[in-house]
Amino acid sequence: MRFKPAAASAGMNGSGMSKSNNVYKDAYNRCLRLLDETRSLPSEPELGALLGVSRTTVRSILARMEETGLIAWNKRAKTVLRDPRPDDFFPEEETDTLAEIIERSFMRRLLAGGAEAGMQINELELAREIGVGTTSVREFLIRFSRFGLIEKRRNSHWVLKGFTRAFALELTEIREMFELRSAAAFAALPQDSAVWGDLDRLEGEHRVLAHEIATRFNEFSELDERFHRLIHRASHNRFIVDFYDVIAMIFHYHYQWNKAQERERNEVAIGEHLTYIEALKSRDLGKVDSACRKHLKSARQTLLTSIPESRPSQKA
Amino acid sequence: MRFKPAAASAGMNGSGMSKSNNVYKDAYNRCLRLLDETRSLPSEPELGALLGVSRTTVRSILARMEETGLIAWNKRAKTVLRDPRPDDFFPEEETDTLAEIIERSFMRRLLAGGAEAGMQINELELAREIGVGTTSVREFLIRFSRFGLIEKRRNSHWVLKGFTRAFALELTEIREMFELRSAAAFAALPQDSAVWGDLDRLEGEHRVLAHEIATRFNEFSELDERFHRLIHRASHNRFIVDFYDVIAMIFHYHYQWNKAQERERNEVAIGEHLTYIEALKSRDLGKVDSACRKHLKSARQTLLTSIPESRPSQKA
DNA sequence: TTAATGTCTTTTATCGTGAAAAAACAGTTT
DNA sequence: AAACTGTTTTTTCACGATAAAAGACATTAA
Numbered sequence: 001m002r003f004k005p006a007a008a009s010a011g012m013n014g015s016g017m018s019k020s021n022n023v024y025k026d027a028y029n030r031c032l033r034l035l036d037e038t039r040s041l042p043s044e045p046e047l048g049a050l051l052g053v054s055r056t057t058v059r060s061i062l063a064r065m066e067e068t069g070l071i072a073w074n075k076r077a078k079t080v081l082r083d084p085r086p087d088d089f090f091p092e093e094e095t096d097t098l099a100e101i102i103e104r105s106f107m108r109r110l111l112a113g114g115a116e117a118g119m120q121i122n123e124l125e126l127a128r129e130i131g132v133g134t135t136s137v138r139e140f141l142i143r144f145s146r147f148g149l150i151e152k153r154r155n156s157h158w159v160l161k162g163f164t165r166a167f168a169l170e171l172t173e174i175r176e177m178f179e180l181r182s183a184a185a186f187a188a189l190p191q192d193s194a195v196w197g198d199l200d201r202l203e204g205e206h207r208v209l210a211h212e213i214a215t216r217f218n219e220f221s222e223l224d225e226r227f228h229r230l231i232h233r234a235s236h237n238r239f240i241v242d243f244y245d246v247i248a249m250i251f252h253y254h255y256q257w258n259k260a261q262e263r264e265r266n267e268v269a270i271g272e273h274l275t276y277i278e279a280l281k282s283r284d285l286g287k288v289d290s291a292c293r294k295h296l297k298s299a300r301q302t303l304l305t306s307i308p309e310s311r312p313s314q315k316a
Numbered sequence: 317m318r319f320k321p322a323a324a325s326a327g328m329n330g331s332g333m334s335k336s337n338n339v340y341k342d343a344y345n346r347c348l349r350l351l352d353e354t355r356s357l358p359s360e361p362e363l364g365a366l367l368g369v370s371r372t373t374v375r376s377i378l379a380r381m382e383e384t385g386l387i388a389w390n391k392r393a394k395t396v397l398r399d400p401r402p403d404d405f406f407p408e409e410e411t412d413t414l415a416e417i418i419e420r421s422f423m424r425r426l427l428a429g430g431a432e433a434g435m436q437i438n439e440l441e442l443a444r445e446i447g448v449g450t451t452s453v454r455e456f457l458i459r460f461s462r463f464g465l466i467e468k469r470r471n472s473h474w475v476l477k478g479f480t481r482a483f484a485l486e487l488t489e490i491r492e493m494f495e496l497r498s499a500a501a502f503a504a505l506p507q508d509s510a511v512w513g514d515l516d517r518l519e520g521e522h523r524v525l526a527h528e529i530a531t532r533f534n535e536f537s538e539l540d541e542r543f544h545r546l547i548h549r550a551s552h553n554r555f556i557v558d559f560y561d562v563i564a565m566i567f568h569y570h571y572q573w574n575k576a577q578e579r580e581r582n583e584v585a586i587g588e589h590l591t592y593i594e595a596l597k598s599r600d601l602g603k604v605d606s607a608c609r610k611h612l613k614s615a616r617q618t619l620l621t622s623i624p625e626s627r628p629s630q631k632a
Numbered sequence: 633t634t635a636a637t638g639t640c641t642t643t644t645a646t647c648g649t650g651a652a653a654a655a656a657c658a659g660t661t662t
Numbered sequence: 663a664a665a666c667t668g669t670t671t672t673t674t675c676a677c678g679a680t681a682a683a684a685g686a687c688a689t690t691a692a
Contacts, residue, residue, distance in 0.1 A: 139645095156673090237489055239562075339653065
């Protein structure tokens with residue numbers, strides 16, 4: 001009845017650590033990559049905007065870069081002294097958000113089998129095993145609950161609803177409703193809207209990928225997400241746009257999970273996308289509808305075949 | 317730019333209180349009401365199931381009832397000694413969940429005007445003013461974010477998106493999509509499904525309320541919610557069912573906010589519901605569709621007229 | 633006098649802690 | 663034995679505290 005039957009995992013923080021400095025480390029790594037391109041760095045506010053962090057963090061980065069001899073820093077003058085070496089970078093795993101760590105850990109368990117619908121999810125146990133505080137786990141579960149895979153019992157534990165066939169069907173039902181509507185809205189957008197340029201660019205990327213599909217087929221999932229998000233955005237409805245987070249999340253793990261015929265599946269999908277894009281550009285609602293329907297149908301099929309049929313679920 | 321420009325409110329807990337015992341107090345009050353009906357109480361597990369709390373809480377309740385001379389308690393024998401007096405009850409405000417307290421406080425501010433779209437929401441400030449810890453506020457904001465009224469900036473503050481006309485339109489767009497589909501699913505349910513009985517009972521309640529509308533018009537909102545939830549449940553789709561939480565939440569506060577022509581509006585709505593119910597019972601999809609559309613249209617209208625038109629919102 | 637840097641303050645993110653409540657276990661009564 | 667009561671252990675909920683990160687303010691350079 002427990003979510004986790006055995007096994008162990010290790011969080012690496014020993015004593016009362018309050019907050020990891022992953023924002024700093026991640027921004028530092030990204031800043032290193034910037035170093036390759038220029039001989040001197042811009043002003044602190046500019047750098048902050050570029051990296052998406054505050055000036056406080058920028059200054060920590062600059063301070064360390066000075067220490068390690070990467071730059072000479074005197075007020076406005078930030079001269080690059082040498083190219084960054086591999087060991088200048090912080091290790092990848094130290095740049096992750098706690099939320100990302102928890103999500104990965106949680107999903108690994110959920111997909112690793114033995115996670116039956118109806119199981120209890122224990123906050124404390126999860127926290128201990130991932131090696132984080134209970135608060136972070138609680139917050140993760142609350143955020144995660146909108147994906148419809150878990151549910152809270154009033155002042156008690158969480159219950160796993162399971163990544164079942166029913167779930168996939170409910171998800172795709174909404175997806176199809178939303179995307180059909182968004183696609184129609186997209187086709188009705190005025191000619192001078194910026195989306196047509198975006199669409200052209202995406203079409204180009206699709207064509208390139210189609211050409212090099214043999215070696216780059218695994219790059220499709222990222223392109224897929226960008227394409228569908230562009231379409232959903234045309235709905236101008238926050239609930240539709242936000243719902244794509246659910247789909248993206250499921251497909252993200254689904255892609256990692258189900259590698260069978262990945263190349264073939266992606267090749268087919270690219271073809272469907274191109275037809276879909278042509279339909280949108282034609283602004284013919286009938287064509288859009290049928291191209292969209294066709295693609296969504298095969299996407300649903302792909303998702304469904306990757307879900308092992310479990311015994312009949314007993315619903316409350 | 318701040319969410320709260322002035323004013324002050326008082327949380328009443330002084331020192332480091334860990335967790336209020338509102339579960340106990342609320343269950344205790346409900347148990348008092350039970351006392352009126354019987355001469356002796358059932359077993360502890362049974363009582364727990366009845367009140368929806370654990371045996372631990374049941375025993376605390378029984379212990380206090382014994383102390384205050386309400387019952388004589390010896391193992392299985394729990395004899396009622398006297399009727400509960402008004403001062404036996406815990407005060408209403410002590411039975412609320414922290415989440416409820418925070419939500420009320422937050423919504424009061426949001427609707428009290430001066431809450432412009434784009435304002436920052438400060439966790440610490442909110443927590444201080446409501447008189448609760450920051451964790452509870454954070455968790456509330458995360459849960460609340462699914463209503464689409466606030467949005468988080470990555471490791472920074474929350475931003476208020478505002479209860480605007482655009483919000484209402486986006487909300488009702490989804491609502492109409494979902495309810496139309498649910499209503500069709502409802503009408504297609506087999507004759508022996510339990511929902512038809514539920515529908516008959518709701519129809520009865522509608523007729524009674526229609527008759528006594530002059531005095532009981534304010535009881536409509538609760539009936540409205542039960543009716544629409546019954547329909548949405550027919551979709552058998554968790555995302556559709558869960559979305560009704562968003563609608564219910566908005567309408568809950570909307571009813572409190574907009575009292576203009578409440579009686580008339582509710583009277584009209586009851587009429588529309590009755591037509592809608594007839595349509596469902598006829599199982600004629602055309603009729604269902606048009607009755608549903610008509611009702612949703614007027615519901616949208618009601619919501620829209622209650623939102624003051626603000627200056628054109630500047631979107632990012 | 634604008635836009636940067638240097639400094640100080642506030643807020644967010646996360647933890648450990650402790651009381652409330654649930655759940656598990658053990659012992660009784662029917 | 664089945665279902666209850668008594669007792670103990672676990673888990674959830676909520677808080678204050680603290681480091682990281684953001685933000686505000688003061689100062690200085692172009």
